[in-house]
Amino acid sequence: MEKDIKDKLLGFLCLCDDTNDRLFPGEHGRLRTDVKNDLLAYFSFLVYSDNLLADNELDCIAYYFDEKFDEKELKSLYNGMQDELSVPMSITYFVKIDNDLFKENGMISSLTSEYIDIYKQLGMEIICSDRTLAMTEFKDYNDYISMLESYAGAYLTSMYE
Numbered sequence: 241m242e243k244d245i246k247d248k249l250l251g252f253l254c255l256c257d258d259t260n261d262r263l264f265p266g267e268h269g270r271l272r273t274d275v276k277n278d279l280l281a282y283f284s285f286l287v288y289s290d291n292l293l294a295d296n297e298l299d300c301i302a303y304y305f306d307e308k309f310d311e312k313e314l315k316s317l318y319n320g321m322q323d324e325l326s327v328p329m330s331i332t333y334f335v336k337i338d339n340d341l342f343k344e345n346g347m348i349s350s351l352t353s354e355y356i357d358i359y360k361q362l363g364m365e366i367i368c369s370d371r372t373l374a375m376t377e378f379k380d381y382n383d384y385i386s387m388l389e390s391y392a393g394a395y396l397t398s399m400y401e
Contacts, residue, residue, distance in 0.1 A: 241303045241369070245361045249304060252358055255351070262340070263333055271333060275355075276305065278328035282359060282384065284317035285325075286366045289377040294370035304362060325384065327391045331355065339397040352396060356388050 256271040264270040280301070287297045293311055302308045334352040341349045363385065367377040 241300055241365065242361075245358075245365060246304055249358055249362065252354060259337060259351075262337060271330070274333070275330045278330040279359075279362065280305070280309070280314075281317045281328065282363065283366050284314040285384065286363055286377060286381060287314065288318045289367070289380040290374035292370075296369045296371065297366060300366055300369035304365070325387055327387060331388055331391060332395075335392060335395045339395075342397050352392050356385070356392060359388055360385055 253272050253275065256275055257269065260268065260271040283301050287293050287301075293314065298309065298311070298314075301314075331352065334355050338349040338352050341347045363381050367373060367381055
């Protein structure tokens with residue numbers, strides 16, 4: 241488990257607090273909560289890719305979130321994702337923020353790409369935490385990251401101007 245990655249996640253969550261009012265005026269902490277929930281759902285998707293939840297994977301999740309989760313909680317999140325892979329709502333928020341900043345003043349923001357980078361780094365940490373990398377885990381990791389990058393590529397205004 242990498243302290244640098246944890247620090248990056250914590251910094252990003254602080255940034256969520258700073259930008260929360262842009263999307264959710266009067267709903268303090270909503271963006272941070274949505275980001276954490278989406279990341280947890282992603283983690284559950286990855287850890288159950290090989291149909292096995294290892295203690296090391298639970299420890300890894302607890303390390304990055306400073307909170308312990310049990311198998312029942314993660315399995316519930318996983319069951320909610322099984323039917324179809326879909327873009328997490330929090331990614332759409334960051335695309336909207338990046339697009340708004342670009343439209344308002346031509347500023348190219350990197351919130352979306354930073355967030356996708358967090359998905360990449362944390363995802364790799366999770367799938368490697370049990371010290372075995374099943375091909376299903378790696379495939380699911382790649383499919384998920386490709387989905388995020390495709391969405392960002394399709395909807396970020398600054399990429400087309």
